[in-house]
Amino acid sequence: xxxxxxxxxxxxxxxxxxxxxxxxxxxxxxxxxxxxxxxxxxxxxxxxxxxxxxxxxxxxxxxxxxxxxxxxxxxxxxxxxxxxxxxxxxxxxxxxxxxxxxxxxxxxxxxxxxxxxxxxxxxxxxxxxxxxxxxxxxxxxxxxxxxxxxxxxxxxxxxxxxxxxxxxxxxxxxxxxxxxxxxxxxxxxxxxxxxxxxxxxxxxxxxxxxxxxxxxxxxxxxxxxxxxxxxxxxxxxxxxxxxxxxxxxxxxxxxxxxxxxxxxxxxxxxxxxxxxxxxxxxxxxxxxxxxxxxxxxxxxxxxxxxxxxxxxxxxxxxxxxxxxxxxxxxxxxxxxxxxxxxxxxxxxxxxxxxxxxxxxxxxxxxxxxxxxxxxxxxxxxxxxxxxxxxxxxxxxxxxxxxxxxxxxxxxxxxxxxxxxxxxxxxxxxxxxxxxxxxxxxxxxxxxxxxxxxxxxxxxxxxxxxxxxxxxxxxxxxxxxxxxxxxxxxxxxxxxxxxxxxxxxxxxxx
Numbered sequence: 001x002x003x004x005x006x007x008x009x010x011x012x013x014x015x016x017x018x019x020x021x022x023x024x025x026x027x028x029x030x031x032x033x034x035x036x037x038x039x040x041x042x043x044x045x046x047x048x049x050x051x052x053x054x055x056x057x058x059x060x061x062x063x064x065x066x067x068x069x070x071x072x073x074x075x076x077x078x079x080x081x082x083x084x085x086x087x088x089x090x091x092x093x094x095x096x097x098x099x100x101x102x103x104x105x106x107x108x109x110x111x112x113x114x115x116x117x118x119x120x121x122x123x124x125x126x127x128x129x130x131x132x133x134x135x136x137x138x139x140x141x142x143x144x145x146x147x148x149x150x151x152x153x154x155x156x157x158x159x160x161x162x163x164x165x166x167x168x169x170x171x172x173x174x175x176x177x178x179x180x181x182x183x184x185x186x187x188x189x190x191x192x193x194x195x196x197x198x199x200x201x202x203x204x205x206x207x208x209x210x211x212x213x214x215x216x217x218x219x220x221x222x223x224x225x226x227x228x229x230x231x232x233x234x235x236x237x238x239x240x241x242x243x244x245x246x247x248x249x250x251x252x253x254x255x256x257x258x259x260x261x262x263x264x265x266x267x268x269x270x271x272x273x274x275x276x277x278x279x280x281x282x283x284x285x286x287x288x289x290x291x292x293x294x295x296x297x298x299x300x301x302x303x304x305x306x307x308x309x310x311x312x313x314x315x316x317x318x319x320x321x322x323x324x325x326x327x328x329x330x331x332x333x334x335x336x337x338x339x340x341x342x343x344x345x346x347x348x349x350x351x352x353x354x355x356x357x358x359x360x361x362x363x364x365x366x367x368x369x370x371x372x373x374x375x376x377x378x379x380x381x382x383x384x385x386x387x388x389x390x391x392x393x394x395x396x397x398x399x400x401x402x403x404x405x406x407x408x409x410x411x412x413x414x415x416x417x418x419x420x421x422x423x424x425x426x427x428x429x430x431x432x433x434x435x436x437x438x439x440x441x442x443x444x445x446x447x448x449x450x451x452x453x454x455x456x457x458x459x460x461x462x463x464x465x466x467x468x469x470x471x472x473x474x475x476x477x478x479x480x481x482x483x484x485x486x487x488x489x490x491x492x493x494x495x496x497x498x499x500x501x502x503x504x505x506x507x508x509x
Contacts, residue, residue, distance in 0.1 A: 200477020323455025
């Protein structure tokens with residue numbers, strides 16, 4: 001039942017807004033609010049539209065620990081789609097920040113535990129329409145707000161290459177399930193490198209598409225201008241197949257504008273002879289971060305393209321070194337406004353809102369704020385400070401600088417078709433050995449590693465991560481970045497590299 005505010009509640013709200021209202025003013029506003037609430041009551045009685053659920057499914061089940069040794073599954077199920085299609089016979093794992101009707105969704109956080117969406121995200125419907133089978137929800141980091149793999153409230157996700165090491169995050173489970181062969185394809189989400197990190201540290205393939213290429217409808221967001229969702233797989237060809245199914249506008253996602261799709265699989269065979277590869281110098285030699293063996297492995301991998309007939313040369317984008325700083329200013333205040341204050345939905349955009357997810361998260365956040373991960377607590381505290389002291393100035397300036405950063409890369413793309421550099425400056429880092437981390441320790445492991453990935457969440461350029469070598473028994477990832485809507489060239493290059501067996505050979509050695 002909707003109720004209006006009391007005078008005391010209005011007095012507190014007025015004080016929060018630094019309004020000085022008399023008791024008579026407060027009473028007058030209280031009556032005005034009471035009349036306005038009639039509109040809210042009428043809206044409450046109206047039925048709101050929701051995407052139809054097209055394919056039958058059971059509730060699934062939570063796997064037993066002995067059946068989930070790396071903690072990569074959150075939930076198991078079997079939802080079969082159309083009888084045939086591009087994904088016929090393919091088993092697909094969906095990251096647990098994606099709504100699948102009738103299947104529990106936790107998003108790595110106890111705050112959402114027990115929530116069950118009532119409709120499928122657009123990409124889930126597209127997977128099923130294409131004949132794919134949804135075989136479960138993969139574990140993700142707590143509210144997807146970590147680049148490592150230890151913050152999920154279901155426990156850390158361990159790296160099969162070395163269980164003492166991180167998988168990378170936040171699409172942690174998706175990468176591990178692919179590596180283990182428990183699915184053929186997977187969905188990853190990415191706001192700062194969350195597809196790239198786990199792909200690099202497990203040795204699978206993943207694509208962060210151009211901003212808006214794949215609709216985000218029905219997926220728990222972090223920041224509207226940084227949100228991306230994309231395909232992960234064990235081969236570049238499967239990444240391309242899944243991208244063809246996922247890509248294109250749905251009319252419900254405000255991130256989508258002027259979307260351009262391509263025949264990604266048909267173009268894989270074109271090879272790299274016409275491509276110009278630029279080795280991005282600022283992606284190497286990060287002080288106190290880069291490991292020499294990672295830098296050397298990626299430089300050697302880039303030269304493989306020359307052997308395949310591409311032109312390979314060094315390029316420089318000095319502003320790349322500031323990309324993380326620009327991303328930081330957007331991510332902190334933007335995530336606090338949308339994900340926290342806006343209860344994962346926010347306002348001022350047209351499209352499909354998940355009202356049930358908003359309500360579930362709001363209840364949990366307000367009742368269990370102490371359960372939020374340190375990464376989110378940091379964002380809440382810093383964003384409030386920055387808003388109170390500087391009124392959004394730095395968020396606004398960072399968004400403007402995002403266009404400058406975009407143009408800096410575009411200038412490089414006038415000379416080369418693809419930029420190549422290490423996905424992460426280091427190999428998989430150790431998982432924490434203690435549950436009692438300080439906030440500084442948590443953030444250093446969770447958010448202090450994405451300097452080469454997060455700039456492209458700001459600019460929206462597509463980024464393909466592919467395994468290119470191993471060192472000390474751990475995979476090394478190389479990222480290929482291209483201009484907007486340039487996924488076909490990235491996939492061509494990745495496919496050509498994969499077919500050389502360079503990663504397989506280095507792994508065997």
